[in-house]
Amino acid sequence: MSETLPSLIETTALLRSRRSIKPADMDPEREVDRELIVTLLENASWAPTHGMTEPWRFRVYTGDSRLGLAGGLQTLYRETTSATEFREDKHEKLGVNPLLAPVIIVAWVEPQVGGKIREIEEIEAGACALQNLALSAVAAGLGSFWSSPPLIYTPQFNQWFGIGEAHRCLGLIYLGWPRGDRPSPKSARKPITEKIAWADA
Template sequence: MEIMDLIKSRRSIGAVEDREVPDDVIRELLEAAIWAPNHKKTEPWKFRVVKGEGRVKFGEEMARIAAAKAAGLSEEEAQKKIEKARKAPLRAPVIIVIATSPSGKVPEIEEVAATGCALQNLLLVATEKGLATKVRTGDMAYEKELHKFLQLDENDKIIGFVYVGYPKKESEIKAQRTPAEEKTIWIG
């Protein structure tokens, strides 16, 4: 597939089969990610691959954090939040957590942008391989408590939870974009 076709065909797909994604395929996604451009070669990205029984442990940790944050909610509301957090990692056979680890050598925004480029590389290769991906964040991505479980440093920032699996069906999502000319001013 030509790169422009690949870019235009990539979609966020959350409905995936409960079928394992081979480790060598995950390694290819990560290999593509590390080739993202980054100023001063800081390579600010970190990856955490959560699969198998690790998803259950991840869900339990997220449920624990959700329970601690549920103070002041009704019992019913609290239970809904806790169960939602517990089940979240079970949506796909693999979750790749991608985080930025600021080096201090360049402005942090540049390292976040570089990690975003790494994420895009990963998503494009996943599309090429016929995988479904969906990037999620939500409140849990900003919970420093989760850093301990994921073995991230205090200053690391989670960019997204990438849910990876094989699609249950072909994507019928049609995308449209505002033409580039409407967002562009040529100077010179």
């Protein structure tokens, strides 16, 4: 690995060009090499971690395993959504989206029960890891999309997914090559000056 660091200008360009690319805007036919996925996840793993607990975990779905994920998500949606809140379009999306992206990574954290690091810090570390993943994806030319359907926060999800009760799912990260025929999504942020207070002003 070269010791040459990207400049602030390059870093600014990289992180400001990260956009949420919806699975429907990814090329479902173009696979992502496993080595590249591993590199992205290694970069994710360089996130800060209080107490060096490295609480992040990833399960990678590609190919036919995406069918099982899609079916599972739909079943969980039916089981965890009240009749008044149930929406057919959301149910449909949960079944379709995993097949539109070539890679879906389910990310969760495993806080240590009774450990010295608070749960919120383990979740924060996991979110930092996912941002590392998203920025690395940009650098590789890949699109990514962080999805968090409410069902991922239910005990039924943990049971179906086979993780502990105290483990916390962070989301489904869709990865894929952006389709060339779609306009790049736009995004905006409010001026940062609205959010800064200078204590010495």
